[in-house]
Amino acid sequence: MRSRTTRTAAAGGLLLGLALSLFGPGQAGHAAEGAAGAATGLHVDRGRLLEANGNDFVMRGVNHAHTWYANELDSLEHIKAKGANTVRVVLSSGDRWTRNDTSDVANVVSECKRNRLICVLEVHDTTGYGEQSGAVSLDRAADYWISVRSALEGQEDYVIVNIGNEPHGNSGYERWTADTSGAIRKLRDAGFDHALMVDAPNWGQDWSGTMRANAAAVFGADPDRNTLFSIHMYGVYDTAAEVRDYLNHFVNAGLPVLVGEFGHDHSDGNPDEDAILATTEQLGLGYLGWSWSGNGGGVEYLDMVAGFDPDSLTSWGERIFNGPDGIAATAEEAAVYGGPGGGDTTPPTRPGTPTASGVTSTGVTLSWGASTDDDRVAGYEVVRVDGSSETVVRSTTGTSATLTGLAANTSYTFAVYAKDAAGNRSQRSATVAVTTAGGGGDPVGACSVSYRIAGQWQGGFQGEVTVRNTGTSAISGWTLGWRFADGQTITNMWGGTPSQSGPSVTVRPASYTANIPAGGSVTLGFTGTWRGGNTAPDAFTLNGGACALS
Structure with missing residues (x-):
């Protein structure tokens, strides 16, 4: 992506897309046959990314803006707990942002390995070269990688080097082929044996078809034949046909491709995230969504969690982690860490029996004894038990969770599973029965709501909703x-x-708005997009009951 404070300016110039799409076995052409000799670590063979043991590896993960949020490295643990097998980490060569030096890069790699994540490292200072002021060339990015090489030596099983983010904007992109080939050769001449990844031009979206037309030549320029092609999918890819056409072109040519960045919405158009997820799953290609947290400059909607809080998934985060073809459903841990073809098949111990506290008419807090594992426990899943069926209602890295949105005067049964870093799931804990309160005597619907548009601009607006408690109890x-x-x-x-x-919105409170005293109110603010009209809603419900408009 561009920096977190910069909007995309030119037509077709979109945010970064980090997509690791890899080709299916037996595809025509075999343009991406691997180099002769024994492979070192992660490597390309016949259009697919393989681990050193020869197993397929399909990336399923997200981007993390480390260079701007160096104190949020705990995010890697949280990303892993959501099910990811890969993280793409934003670094800086020091030309546009604070340089990530050798010791910092080594620490990032160590944290990726500790959390059993394949680590894709990228230099962001190349973003929009030729169009963006201050952006640097791929040759300059190659110099940076050479300067931190000692942090990467011997890490070929765990690290992919993404030479430079979106290395050309919408001007001068005709140089992409020569510049990319030159940077690859420079790194190989310096002794890099890693799998390399290269981004498309046109702010990563390749609307000009430059990478599509010249990928085979660039692949051939790599003496190791170990280069992946990353397409970033934002507004250019707003239909399923466009998504399928682009990815299938590479698959049919036997060239390794991935979706290195994509989102659920963008100011330059509305990408078809469902098609991106479904097509990559169908073709066995990788994807990396943008981004975990910390976006600014008008693209805050691309945050997957709010404020780096792993327990505050946004709608985008919920979609990519827990939706159809999402990370939780499709990611497999790398074999080098014990995933398929690896060694760790021992599940964590059974968690302790949950206890309930803070029961209200709509919520409860559950706490349980910690599980143990021969490596480490990555997180817990709280499930609602209904006879023989179970529904996951919360994922957390801690040993407690507050559940909201429950119905008043209703009985529920909950239990907990533990998961380790290799994806092994424990036995289910014993269950706990919870009956919510009756609502304090006030009728459902003892409320009023006011809605206003605080500001509006072309395609976007800021709204405000105030909820008033008109009842006699909190x-x-x-x-x-x-x-x-x-x-x-x-x-x-x-x-x-x-x-x-679709048009239906459900909102649950933040911790500081969860309590509305009798006669009191809370106010929510939000930003949104609109097309064609921006009519105010004419009906609201609170806990299922209608509220008056005020």
Whole structure:
């Protein structure tokens, strides 16, 4: 992506897309046959990315903006706990942002390995070269990699070097082929045996077809035949046909491709994230979504979690981690860490029996005894048990979770599973039964809601919702609902956590807005997008009951 404070300016210039798409076995052409001799670590063979043991490896992960948030390295643990097998880490050569030196790079690699993640490292200072002021060349990025080589030596099983992020904008992109080939040769001449990854021009989206037309030549320029091609999919890829056409071109040519970046929405158009996820899964290609947290400059809606809090998934985070063809459903840990073809098949011990506290009409806090593992416990899943069926209602890295949005005066049964870093799942804990309170005597619907548009611009707006408790007792924990009439989409919210399915919006509170005293109110703010109209909602519900409009 561009930097977190920069909007995409030119037509077709989109945010970064980090997609690792790899080709299916037996594809025509075999343009990407590996170099002769024994492979070192992660390597390309016949259009696919393989581990040193010959197993397929399909990337399923996200981007993390390390160079701007150096104190958030714990995010790697949280990303792993959500099910990812890969993380793409943003670094800087020091030309545009603070340089990530050799010791920092070594520490990032160590943390990736500790958390059993394949580590894709990229230099961001090349973004939009030829168009973006201050951007540097791929040759300059190659010099940076050579300067930190000691941190990468011997890490070929764990690290992929993404030479430079979106190395050409919409000007001068005709140089992409020569510049990319030259940077690859420079790194090979310096002794790099790693799998290399190269981004497309045109702010990563290759609307000009430059990478598509010249990928075979660039692959041939690598004496090791160990280069992956990364396409970033934002507004250029707003239909399933465009997604399938681009990825299938590489697959049919036997060239290794991945989606190195993509999102669920963008100011330059609305990418078809469902098609990206479904097509990469169908073709066995990798993908890396943008991005974990910390976006700014108007693209905050691309955050997967709010404020680096792993327990505050946004609607985008919920989609990519837990939705169809998402990370939790499709990721397999690298064999080098004990995944398929690896060695760790021992599950964690059974967690302790949960206990319930803080029961209200709409929520409860559960706590349980920690599980243990021969390596380490990566996280826990809280499930609602209904007879023989189970539904995961919360994932967390800790040993407690607060559940909200429950129905008043209703009985529930909950239990907990532990998962280790290799993806092994423990036996289910014993269950705990919880009956929510009756709502404090106030009728459902003892509320009023006001809605206003605080500001509006072409394609976007800022809204504000105030919820008032008109009853005689406090509301502790709540769920607010409404429908947009014109297809508006919420991109970021403060004061609550939204989830949206089509026009229907459901909001659960932040910790500081969860309690609404009798006669009191809380206010939520959000940004969103609109197309064609921006009509205010005409009905709201609180905990399932209708609220008056005020």
